Amino acid sequence: MRTISRTALTLASAAALTLGLASTASAATAGRTVTDGSRTYNLSLTAPATAPAAGANVTVSGSGYNPDQGVYVGLCAIPAGVNPADPATWNSKPTPCLGGQDQSGTTGASHWVNSDWYWLSPSSSSPYTESAGLGSFSVQIHVKAKISDTVTCGQSGVNCAIVTRADHYDSADRKYDVYVPVTFQ
Secondary structure, three states: OHHHHHHHHHHHHHHHHHHHHHHOOOEEEEEEEEEEOOEEEEEEEEEEOEEOOOOEEEEEEEEEEOOOOOEEEEEEEOOOOOOOOOHHHOOOOOOOEOOOOOOOOOOOOEEEEOOOOHHHOOOOEEOOEEEOOEEEEEEEEEEOOEOOOOOEOOOOOOOEEEEEEEOOOOOOOOOOOEEEEEEEO
């Protein structure tokens, strides 16, 4: 009986360890240096590199941002011609994105970070944490492989990344695009 109890305890412990490891996502960091006006910003974005295909809430952190420029944080398809490892190629708006801009905060799939208008959408936006003229953030977003009815990350050549991009007040500005590629299991 004692051997059976030990075996059961060992198996239960191994299963718990395995589940713990399976749910732990490795993190990756991407960065870029941009000049906006007379200031230079060293942007850094940290997000999980893997996630479960069915979906998960993940924490995304950023630092070095211009607190006067709002950004969206979300999961987007990487546009054709964009190499996530080469900021010189980041000339196309990351789209489509899971949940779109989600200004109403209904999907949890994106987060709006800005220091002026965050109060307009309190469920899906927050201000930067500011220090020495630089903005940082740590937010949670929901990610899943299926971005839309026709776009699924990892299928038909679609690669995806957790990104920041300039908010709807300056959506054509590519300076604040940063990509952390993500794969789904």
